[in-house]
Amino acid sequence: MKNSKFVVRGGNELNGEITIQASKNATLPIMSAALLADGSIKLKNCPNISDVANMVKILKSLNVKVKKIKNNYIINPQNASNSQIDCELAKSMRSSIFLLGSTLSKFKTTTISMPGGCKIGARPIDISVNSLKKLGVKVVPQGDCLFFDATKAKAKKIKLRLPSVSATENLIQFACKLKGKTVIKNCAREPEVVDLCNFLNLMGAKIFGAGTSKITIIGVDKLVGVEYQPIGDRIVAGTIMIAVAICGGEVVLKNGVPYQNKKLIKILSSMGCKINIKNDIITISRQNKLSSAKLISTGCYPSFPTDLQSQMLVLSLFVEGKTRIVETVFENRFLIVGELKKLGARIKTLNNREVEIEGMQFLKGGEVLAQDLRGGASLVLAGLMGKAATIVSNIACIDRGYDSLEKMLSRLGADIKRQ
C-alpha cells in the first residue's frame, strides 16, 4: 500500500528469536548477474522487498524468464533479448545501475538512464562509466541515457578512483566473460561484493581476491546454472541489534552474519550491550543504561557502514554522554535530523557531514516522514522509545529494503502497526 504508515508506541522490551532475511545489497547484484548464466538460476530465500520486486520487473522487461515459488526465484535468461532497460523502471530504483555490467556482457551493447534511488546524495556513476571506457567500451550520451558498446572491449588492469561498490560489481559482472585477465585495483571489499563473486565462481567464473582491494578476473566462455542462497543482511541484523540496545531485553539473531558486522558489535559492546556469537547466531542483551560511543565515523568496509549510521544516531539520543557522528560516504545522509527534531530531539548539526548528539533525551512522539530507507527504519527505532505514539509516514521507502519491519519488531514484543 503506497500511503501506509507505521504507528509505533514505545516502552516495550524486545525479547525472543529472529531469523535475519537475505541481504538486499547481495540479492540485487546477484539477480543482475543471473543474466550471465547459460542455464537456469535458482535463488533461494530472497527477501520480500520492493527493490527485489522492481529488479524482477526489469529482468522481465529484458525478456528474462523469472518465476517466484515462495521466496525462491527461478531465473532463466537464455532467451533474453532486449538490451534497453526501461527508463521509468530504472529511475524507480538505484540498483538498475547494477545491470550495466551484466547487460553489456550479455548483449555487447546496452542503454541505461541515470538511476534513481534514495535522496542520500548525488550518487554519480562516473567510476563505472570511466572504468568501462578504460576497458575499451564506447560510451555515447543519448538524451537522458547513455549508450554503451563493448564490441571492442579488452581485458586489462584498472584502478578505481574510489572503492565504489556499484562500480566494482559492474566491472566484475562485465569481466567474467571478457577474454583475458582483468585486474581491478582499489575495489570495494564489502561482504556483498564477496557474495556476488562466490555466486559467479559457483557458476564457473574465475574471480580471485574478493574481499581484498585487488580483484583478478580471468574471462570464461560459459557460466552454468546453479542454486544459490544470498548471505544474511548485515544492515537488517544491525538495525535489530540497535533496536535491542534502545529497548532493552534479549534477542537471538539467527543468520545474523556477525563476522560481517564486527565494527558494530565492537561499538555496541563498548557501550554496554552484552553480545555473544556462536557461528552465525548473535545473542544481544541490554539490561543497564548504555554509555556513549563518543565518535562514530562511517567509511567503506571494513569501516563502520553508512547504512547503520542513522540507526546509531537514534541510539545516541538515549545513552549517557555526547556522541559525534561523521558521515564520510554520502553527502546528504542526515535527512532524519529534521524529523527527529519534530519529536523533540536536540541534535547539533556541525556541517553537512557531522552532527553532535547530547544523550539522555526522551522523545515525545508525533508524526514524521521517512525520506530514505535507513533513515525511515531509524525513525521507527526512535518511535520505540517515544512516550506517546510516533507515526512514520511514507513507509514505502522502508519496504524497499526491510522484509516487513513491523512483523520483525512486533514478534519481539514491540508495539508497531501498519496502517
Ligand code: EPU
Ligand atoms: N561514487 C562516485 N562515483 C561513482 C560511484 C560512487 O562518486 O561512480 C560515490 C558515491 O556518490 C558515494 C560513494 O562513492 O558517495 C559510495 O558509492 P558506492 O558506489 O560504493 O555505493 P553504491 O554502490 O551506490 C551500495 C549500496 C548502498 C551502500 C553503499 C556503500 C547497493 C544496492 N547499495 O551503493 O546501500 O550505502 O554501497 O556501502 O548495494 C542501502 O542499502 O540503504 C544503501 C544505500
